[in-house]
Amino acid sequence: MAEPRRTPLSPGEAYASCRRLAQSHYENFPVASRWIPADLRGPVAAVYAFARTADDFADEPGPEAPERLARLADWRRRLDRCSVDAEGHEIFVALADTVRRFDLPLDPFHRLITAFERDVTVHRHPTYDQLLDYCRHSADPVGELVLRLHRAWTPQRGRWSDAICTALQLANFWQDVIVDAAKDRIYAPLEDLAAAGIAETDYLKGPATPALRAFMYRQIERTTALFDQGRPLLTDAPSGLRKELRLVWLGGMEILKKIQKRNGDVWSGRPALTKWDWLRLGGKWLWGAPA
Secondary structure (H helix, E strand, O other): OOOOOOOOOOHHHHHHHHHHHHHHHOOOHHHHHOOOOHHHHHHHHHHHHHHHHHHHHHHOOOOOHHHHHHHHHHHHHHHHHOOOOOOOOHHHHHHHHHHHHHOOOOHHHHHHHHHHHHHHHOOOOOOHHHHHHHHHHHOHHHHHHHHHHOOOOOHHHHHHHHHHHHHHHHHHHHHOHHHHHOOOOOOOOHHHHHHOOOOHHHHHHOOOOHHHHHHHHHHHHHHHHHHHHHOOHHHHOOHHHHHHHHHHHHHHHHHHHHHHHOOOOOOOOOOOOOHHHHHHHHHHHHHOOOO
């Protein structure tokens, strides 16, 4: 991350820096940005840069846990002060302008930081409710901020958005079992593993036994139910946001279908969406075909 600049920085310069950071971290950002209204691209990049940098503090190899937590604590301090003094930091200059223009609450940003702090200290989730609480901090704030940036947030849309965002987060967990295992992380609820007679070591290493496959099917059922719970948002959201939401929803559901096609085996390799998958989903998205 670039060092904060102490000379005055205009919002335009700050937004440009956030866009560059987003593009360097996330290869699909330039493609996605074409579907975002021009006046929202800077604010979306500012939110992304804020979250991406904090996530890097929590996850990138190198620093020990105390240093990671100290960086996140400083990030939280900067968030609270940015509307008064962004300290010349490009991300917070842009974020302060975004918060002011769109009257964004700071709570979603604080919840994201809390999730990143948990990434440093929590590698197991004893219950499904605790896993959902993690998602309420790691995923749901993103959906709320997207709705608010489009000036489309209502309590009901917020509930639908939370269901979709939690489902997307869970789908990513099931997709990334072997990736997370390399970091000694288990997102599957431990009480559910115990009830299924599955040891932590078996979940971390595989191979895909009948018990593990059945367990993964159960997670897919739960996650699909959440996608279905949030589905009304795809037609209720403002027209300018519907296609974007639909493509995100289709992508998440496709991950679950990929796992199903592998008979629940996420241990022999990471199920991923191919270019052909995205082309097919793009056709559904473009023509509004049933999901």
